[in-house]
Amino acid sequence: MDIYIKQAVLHQFSPDDTELVLSDQLLTITPKIEEYLRKKIERVYSDDAKTGQLNSDNTFFELAQADLLEASIKIAPLWKEEFILSENQKTNDLLFVAYEKNGIEHFAFLRIALRENLVHIADNSDNPLMLTQNNLPSAGSAPDEAVIINLQSGKYHLIEKRIKYNGAFLNYFSDNLLQEKPRVSAKKSIQAVEKTAQKIADNFQEGDFQFQSKVKSAIFNNLEEDGELSPEKLANQLFDQNLTARLSFVDQLKEVVPEKIVFDEIDASRQLKKFENQKLSLSNGIELIVPNNIYQDAESVEFIQNENGTYSILIKNIEDIKNN
Template sequence: MDIYIKEAIIHQFSSQSLDLQFSKEPLELSPRIDEYLRKKIEKVYSEDAKKGAFDSKNTFFSHIQDDLMESSRTISTLWLEAFKEAENQKMNDLIFVGFEKEGQSHFAFLRLVLRDSLTDLGQEENRIQLTQNHLPGFGASPDEGLVVNRVTGQYFLLEKRIKAQGSFLHYFSEKLLEVELAPSPKKSIQTMEKAAQKIAESFQADDFQFQSKLKSSLHKNLEEKQELRPEDIANDLFQDNLTARLTFIDQMKEEVPETIQFQEIDSQRQLKRLENQKLSLSNGIQLIVPNPVYEDAESVEFIMNEDGTYSILIKNVDTIESL
């Protein structure tokens, strides 16, 4: 992902005073700090992110200006008003980043909860000490993250619910951004899978072959198109049953009204999950079969025996190795 960081600012939220400590100067961008921030931003472009687009009248969007320091102070203050009612608060760094991606100006707001860590003080001290206020590691996702394309208004959001006054709420989207969010791609796929299985059950068609067909359809469409349309999945799964096909499409319009898109989002985790068929047999045998092999009748054949049991014939194997 081609990200060029231009400027970054860190403010800190104190869990003791419930107040903000504002930085006076931008962060010095060493190569390692630049890498750290880029990795955190890249984590926001994930299958767990909720997507949307600000309209020109959105109040939060209007606070994202060319002056990153002024924008960061304004947004931090608004964030505090939304967040301060949360229970079990900890120290947080609020990191604001101005960057360019594919030639367009972007803005990022990252919330990182500071961690306690054990530090080896060396042979001379001969002890380990608990130290506080450590940033999460390079590979960790931000605790919350917002990335906004300043040209188009499109945004990606990783958010967490907070507990306040005995109830849980998505304070970031509801109170700070004041938007209604569509489910994340990961959540949408889970909803699509559950709906397909439920409809198949109602037509007495939910067996291992249907589950395999569902996984293959999702993998094929995601790999070829980088998106999942209910109509395409319905045609693959229920091509011989018009009622089931229309039922699935109608249900998806209610639960996942938009096409599940992976543009700018890394789809590799979902493709990896869907690329193999995993079968667990009643005799304890477990099989992992790649989709192309599973769908090739010259490689694998499932045989229904007269007594209702199955036989699985694996054909044309050149070599066998013990793992």
């Protein structure tokens, strides 16, 4: 991923007095800080991110296009007014970053909750371990919340956490700050595919382990070949012999995921890895992990249903066996 960090601003929110400490200058971008910011931004392009597109007259989008320091000083108080409703607050660093991705200008707003950590003080022999405040999490961890916006197209990726207020959970970031209804994340969309498929299969008495394996194979093959999941295409593959089931699957899935599941600038490798193998737990304690391409090959694996209702699994043409 070709990301070039241009500018950054750091503000801080303290829950003790619900105040913002606003910086009046840009961060000095050292190599370590550049690496930290770049890795944090890369983690936003994940299957956990909700996506969408802001219109040119969207208030947040207009603010994001201003000078970075000016934009951050205007956005941070808007964020605070929404976030202070939360019943569980911590000290947070608010990082605003201007960067280029593949030569296109982008804006990022990252909320990072600070941690308490023990550190070893070498010159203090009486008490070498001390608890320090305001520690940033590692570069490899995802931001607690973040929005990144393509300033050319208005496309955005959003990681948000609901806040609890008066017993209710609110999507304060998308509803109140962005004033947008983003698409469900790819991760949750795929979970909806699995859940809906299983529900429809159960309704038609088709929900055995072979159907669950069929779902995993269909998701893997479509992601690998097309880089997306179409409800209609999945319906044809999963319920090819049952028109009613196909229609029910598409209708129910579109209530949760109204559009194709796409990986727009998102790395699909985590989902591909999740579905690349079939993992079977047998009643006798045996566990099998079978790659999809082998699982679907009748010359390699055969599932036999016995007359008494039990199953036998025949694994064929094994050239070598190792005890790991």
